[in-house]
Ligand code: ADP
Ligand code: SR1
């Protein structure tokens with residue numbers, strides 16, 4: 355079927371035309387269609403048979419523009435091909451952490467997947483102050499599996515290069531290059547500042563030469579270091595959760611890039627949540643200590659468990675290989691040291707990318723509700739300054755930290771844990 359933008363009125367006929375949907379729905383006569391897209395780029399509909407509510411799907415369609423800006427900002431629909439390919443890969447590598455895909459069409463820029471109605475977007479739940487005991491375990495598994503198994507540490511050279519070629523996601527990488535690594539760090543028309551931030555606050559970031567170099571270095575890594583298949587936009591709005599389950603959605607920014615980019619996105623978002631909850635918990639009439647402790651524990655556990663799971667996957671592969679992976683005649687490689695050195699580099703990248711991802715959310719077009727929805731603009735500015743301070747320190751000193759606990763101490767210095 356040639357491309358057309360689906361509407362609640364045309365959706366049902368479209369579904370009727372798909373074999374897999376005729377199997378899934380026993381009847382199309384009484385479908386409820388709700389548009390739930392709250393993202394920046396696409397449209398998402400939840401469609402349920404009112405007569406048999408277990409017959410339900412989520413349908414996502416890309417439109418040929420950037421939704422958050424409008425039709426004036428053209429964007430090809432190619433992003434849906436990358437989303438479909440990445441969702442399929444995630445399902446293979448992390449079956450419990452990715453949605454089930456029922457149908458996809460590159461021509462229509464559509465993916466039809468499991469309706470995760472028993473889960474909610476993590477960002478909203480964190481804003482409400484909910485705790486997820488398995489989050490760090492699940493996210494560290496997602497990160498270790500997706501990053502390890504798509505890298506040269508696991509794939510053959512030919513397989514890896516073939517995979518890289520399937521994920522040349524130039525348009526969305528360009529969005530990241532502009533909106534994450536460039537515009538927030540200069541005077542740019544797409545920027546958007548809280549009016550309570552002063553010129554001095556803005557200059558703290560935009561006129562610091564060392565920081566500019568650090569951000570440029572991270573941008574260069576993003577553009578050139580094709581280490582693994584990344585989700586590409588792994589903020590806490592790309593994760594759905596309930597008490598026991600975690601599902602990673604929305605990988606349309608997927609491409610081959612530096613591993614630390616995904617880990618940094620997740621951790622950087624949690625640091626912003628940590629800062630915001632010094633204030634948010636008080637709005638709920640609660641002492642912030644307990645919830646903020648959970649956020650910091652989740653950050654440290656995510657990194658530490660990722661490091662250990664990634665190391666185990668690699669060690670197993672090294673031991674399974676004959677001869678030892680990366681062993682050379684005339685001198686046996688110190689496999690453990692090699693793994694430690696590699697993970698040190700991933701840690702430094704993680705901090706550098708977390709920093710860029712945090713700072714872009716303060717000055718850039720796309721904000722995070724954790725901070726931007728705070729109505730008291732003075733309070734919001736105070737939290738924004740903390741975020742900028744942590745961002746600047748991590749970007750410029752990313753090589754100096756030896757463990758995540760040191761970074762957490764820094765966050766606590768900026769905003770004491772209470
Ligand atoms: P975008 O690419 O525009 O950012 P997302 O993939 O983030 O879109 O989806 C937008 C919203 O749609 C999500 O925040 C979530 O509320 C909802 N959503 C997306 N996928 C599903 C799903 N499989 N089940 C239920 N809701 C979903
Ligand atoms: C203008 S680009 C908007 C942002 O939305 C996505 O979720 C990505 O984070 C992107 O940078």
Ligand code: MG
Nearest residue numbers: 393395604606
């Ligand atoms: Mg998206």
